[in-house]
Amino acid sequence: MSVEDILQAVEKILQDKPLASIQWFVLSQSWLGKTYSEMAEASGYGNNYIKEVGSELWQDLSVALGKRVTKKNLHLALNKYLQDNIGDRQNQIQQKSGEESSLEMVSPDFFSASKIEFPSGPVPLGSPLYINRPPLEELVCNEILHPGCLIRIKAPRKMGKSSLLNRMIAYAREQSYQIVYLDFQEADQDVFGSLDKFLRWFCVNVSRQLNLFPCLDDFWDTEMGSKVSCKIYFEAYLLQYIDCSPVVLALNEVHRVFEYPNIAQDFLPMLRFWHEQAKQDQIWQKLRMVVVHTTEIYIPLNLNQSPFNVGITITLPPFTLKQVENLALRYGLHCAADSEGTKHLAHLQAMVGGHPYLVSLGLYHLCQKEMTLEVLLETASTPVGIYNQHLRELLTLLQKEPELMSAMQQIIATDEKVELNAIAAYKLESMGLVQLNGNQAHAMCELYRLYFSQQLGKQNSANSSSTFSSNF
Known part of the structure; x- marks a missing residue:
């Protein structure tokens, strides 16, 4: 049985007691055989807390099923429950018309082809075309309630990061939280000219979204430096003058900052420091940070400075x-x-x-x-296929960077994983072209393997022909 099957089964068992997102997480990870220590490391929660959540969950299941359920006998207990109920489900199916299925029944009448929009950008809020990937949605919505939290959402292009982020923001608004949303792709090129210019741009944008007048010069001190000035601006102005409701600082497309090491090496540790300040300073508990990016950071950072080994990490599968x-x-x-x-x-x-x-x-x-x-x-992989425009866009991106093109040629030339340098590996991952295991890469899907085999093969043939002609 899949994890989704188990989640649905437990939902039926505990109808009168909905599970919190962290309980869904512990349940799914337990089903997959993960230890409490592994869960704690993956979620960012303490090991003892994860154990307490698990203990309460097994107790609730024991009461509902009338028999003892533990982490060790979870598979046995739930399989027995499903077997005992399979007869009832078969009877329900037999009562339906032979041409009608329960799955067809859930597809409502408004799903007419004329009303379905072409897939483009984030899935709109309220759209029936958004597919939950449990326990991710519950996990981020639960985490945003924690004072001073830091959430990282990581996935390649077009995997649903913005759609998930928008739903988390909508949930935060329901809690009457204030929202600040910054997309680093919208920043002009010259904003990244220096750390000082970047942090001033950052503070001005946050101020305006909080309906506060930007008054950086009152707090900015060149003697103390840009990072300290930025911290003081948040601490003594922004977080002081807003009301008591928390502020969600949602930072999208943060991977663009990775391209500027002079900024990334200061900005990213600064976010970590703010997160850690919340553990000892109440005013920083108002700030809840969400960092969204396409790939792992490829700027060398001290482990004690990186914001990506604290908080909670959400990877979209x-x-x-x-x-x-x-x-x-x-x-x-x-x-x-x-x-x-x-x-x-x-x-x-x-x-x-x-x-x-x-x-x-x-x-x-x-x-x-x-x-x-x-x-x-x-x-699918041909010029007349529906994916042609998407594939051509990826090919154009590769053609602009010969090193990435060369790396992609290595990947499609073999069925084995290929060892790449870190930057090439992470850039290809951010484009969604490869899956990584460390720096070892292989094509993300058969579509990409077929298309780039064809296209790069044509280019190699053309280059060979050109070389041959030039010799005569």
Whole structure:
């Protein structure tokens, strides 16, 4: 059984006692065989706290099932529960019409092809096309309630980072929190000219979003330096003059800062220091920080300075087959409700590696009845395929950086993982082209492997022809 199956089963068992996000996390990780220590390291919570959460959860399940449940016998207890209830589920299915399935029933009438928007950008709030990836949504919403928290959301391009961030922000607004949202892609190039200029731009933007007049000169002192001046500006002005409600500082596309080592080596440790200040200074507990980026930092930082080994880290995984099926139903593709349809969707998931944007794009074209899934897959990596524009954009990015092009050629030339230098590996990961294990990389999905094999093969042929002609 998958983790999703277990989460649904426990939700039914504990109908009158909804689980908190941290309980969902402990449950899913326990099912996967993780130790409490591993959970604590991955979540940022203390080991003793994780144990207490687990103990309470096993007690609740024991009461609900009428038999003792522990972390060790979790598999046995839940499998027994599901087996005992399988007869009831079969009876319910038999009561339905032979042509009707319970999965088809959940696809509402408003999923008409004419009303579904083309996949582009973050999934709008309230959209039925947003697919939860438990326990991530619950985890970030629960974490933002903690004073002085630091949340990091990491994933390659178009994996759903902004969609998740927007839902966390909406939840924070429901708690009457104030929101400051900064996208570093919007900053002009000259903003990154120096640390002082960057931090002043940073403070001005935060001030205006909090409806406070920027008065940097009253707090900025060149003798103390930009970092200290920025801290004093937040501490003695911004956090002092807002009301008692917490402030969520959401920093999107932070990887752009990585490109400027002179700034990253000061700015990133500064965020960590602010997070640690909250442990001893009440005023900093008002600040809740969310850092969103596409790749690991490739600027050398002291472990005690990096903001990326404190707080909680959220890594967005690709869609599972079950999530692809769920999304297909939401697109009105009722064929996803039967076993034959599931087999076809498995081919789509395998082709695009479960990449949320690529899956959505494929399902959009299928629901428009523009082509069959077979044709979609056959033409996926070709110039007439639905992914052509997306693939050409990636190829253009590679062509601008010969080192990345060379690295990609190495990756598609073999089925084995390829050792790359750190910067090339992380840049390719941020583009979503590869999956990494340390600095070892392999193509993210079959679509990319096929397309770049074809394109780079053509370029090599063209170069060889050019060289041959020049010799005569």
